[in-house]
Structures are given as structure tokens and as C-alpha cells.
Amino acid sequence: MSVSIYEVIEGKKCLATYILAVNDTINVINGKWKAPIISSLLFGKKRFKELERDIPKITSRMLSKELRDLEANGIVKRTVYDTIPVTVEYELTASGQAFEKVLDVMLKWGLEHRETTLAAGK
Incomplete structure (x- = not known):
């Protein structure tokens, strides 16, 4: 389903639905670290320490x-393997993979x- 702002303006789509969808997107990328985490996971499954190494200055906490x-927003899937020690991997869900389009536009x-902006400042 593809919806543009122009369809909303022309009355073809409900404004409230559009606003909710935009808010959902903002909630997913809210904060400094979510986009870098998603970007790292676009390259495949990662363990916690691998993600920590990929993203400079992020704390473990x-x-x-x-x-x-x-994970709560359905973007990341966490898989725990019954090994000693326990192995945990993170990967993007289908919705998380589709988020690449949003990152590309951003x-x-x-x-x-x-x-x-830089050209205007000169």
C-alpha cells in the first residue's frame, strides 16, 4: 500500500490514519541509537557484542x-540458543528489513x- 501526502491533501485518504502512520514511524526511529542499530542489522544477524562494536559510543545499557x-515494536527479532554459554542473536524482522526504504530516503x-545548508552558509 503506497500513500502519499498528496492523496491525503486531496481527501483520498484519511488524515488521522496518515498522522498515526507517521507517528508509528517516528516511534520506531525515536532517539539517537535506533537508526544505527537497524542499519547495522541490515547487514545480517548480530550478537550483542558485535552490535556494540558496530556502533561507536553506545553503552551496553x-x-x-x-x-x-x-523488539517490542516488531522491528527486531531476538533468538536465544540453548548453548553453553547462552548465545543470543538479533536480526531484523520483515518489517525491520522494509525499514531500509525509510533510511534510504532519510x-x-x-x-x-x-x-x-552548507552552501547557504558560505
Whole structure:
């Protein structure tokens, strides 16, 4: 299902539904660390320490909290293996994988915005 802001403006889609969907997206990426975690997991399953190494300056406590939030939102799947010691892997769900499209748009906008802003400041 593809919905654009123009369809909402033209009355083809419900504004309340659009706002809820945007809020859902913001809730998923809310905070400093969720987008980097998702970005790291786009490259495949990772263990906790691998994620910690991939994301500079994140604390273990914050990584743990953010992974729980992402799991609660259906973005990350946590798998515990019955090994000694216990092995835990994190991976993106199908919804998490689809979030790559959002990150791509954010990247494109960020690069364009940075270029425009820096050019205006000169």
C-alpha cells in the first residue's frame, strides 16, 4: 500500500490514519541509537557484542534498552540458543528489513539538506 501526502491533501485518504502512520514511524526511529542499530542489522544477524562494536559510543545499557524497544515494536527479532554459554542473536524482522526504504530516503534528504545548508552558509 503506497500513500502519499498528496492523496491525503486531496481527501483520498484519511488524515488521522496518515498522522498515526507517521507517528508509528517516528516511534520506531525515536532517539539517537535506533537508526544505527537497524542499519547495522541490515547487514545480517548480530550478537550483542558485535552490535556494540558496530556502533561507536553506545553503552551496553543503552543498546540493551533500544534492542528491547525495537523488539517490542516488531522491528527486531531476538533468538536465544540453548548453548553453553547462552548465545543470543538479533536480526531484523520483515518489517525491520522494509525499514531500509525509510533510511534510504532519510539519507538522501540528509545529504541534500546538508549540501543546501552548507552552501547557504558560505
